[in-house]
Amino acid sequence: xxxxxxxxxxxxxxxxxxxxxxxxxxxxxxxxxxxxxxxxxxxxxxxxxxxxxxxxxxxxxxxxxxxxxxxxxxxxxxxxxxxxxxxxxxxxxxxxxxxxxxxxxxxxxxxxxxxxxxxxxxxxxxxxxxxxxxxxxxxxxxxxxxxxxxxxxxxxxxxxxxxxxxxxxxxxxxxxxxxxx
Ligand SMILES: Cc1cc2nc3c(=O)[nH]c(=O)nc-3n(C[C@H](O)[C@H](O)[C@H](O)COP(=O)(O)O)c2cc1C
Numbered sequence: 001x002x003x004x005x006x007x008x009x010x011x012x013x014x015x016x017x018x019x020x021x022x023x024x025x026x027x028x029x030x031x032x033x034x035x036x037x038x039x040x041x042x043x044x045x046x047x048x049x050x051x052x053x054x055x056x057x058x059x060x061x062x063x064x065x066x067x068x069x070x071x072x073x074x075x076x077x078x079x080x081x082x083x084x085x086x087x088x089x090x091x092x093x094x095x096x097x098x099x100x101x102x103x104x105x106x107x108x109x110x111x112x113x114x115x116x117x118x119x120x121x122x123x124x125x126x127x128x129x130x131x132x133x134x135x136x137x138x139x140x141x142x143x144x145x146x147x148x149x150x151x152x153x154x155x156x157x158x159x160x161x162x163x164x165x166x167x168x169x170x171x172x173x174x175x176x177x178x179x180x181x
Contacts, residue, residue: 040092128161
């Protein structure tokens with residue numbers, strides 16, 4: 001696995017991952033251009049597991065995005081500049097069940113190399129292949145205060161994705177220009 005093109009790119013990331021998640025947030029997107037859903041997320045992480053570069057995200061079963069995560073083999077994580085904060089706020093407040101998030105925010109969906117969906121406004125995106133899922137099990141909480149995060153008992157499902165590619169702003173711009181008119 002050492003120094004595959006994707007891993008080399010990830011090792012050269014200029015972003016602080018804590019800032020990316022906790023401050024900047026991301027969009028978790030699953031589905032295809034024909035039918036997808038996206039939501040804002042800030043819980044998750046990045047690392048190395050089973051000799052693969054991985055990202056892991058946590059999605060409550062109550063999210064509309066959950067159905068798409070379940071049906072899809074691939075999902076994407078998209079990161080934005082501060083000027084796109086409105087988009088992230090909207091996608092973290094409203095559900096795709098009753099709102100057209102693309103129409104409401106002006107998000108520009110584009111095909112990702114692995115067949116999922118990324119966005120033209122994005123600063124960076126990761127194409128991830130689902131390789132493992134696991135549900136948070138309250139019986140395993142070693143710190144009882146964690147339970148406070150689950151008043152509705154909607155325990156997250158963790159998705160571990162192998163990072164297949166990291167797309168820079170430049171790569172995303174190239175996808176944009178390849179779109180048929
Ligand atoms: C900053 C922020 C971070 C969030 N992080 C998560 C998360 O990690 N996991 C999750 O299940 N929901 C998270 N949410 C909530 C979802 O984004 C929100 O419920 C959204 O409306 C779900 O949309 P959907 O029903 O279309 O999937 C977050 C919301 C915000 C504003």
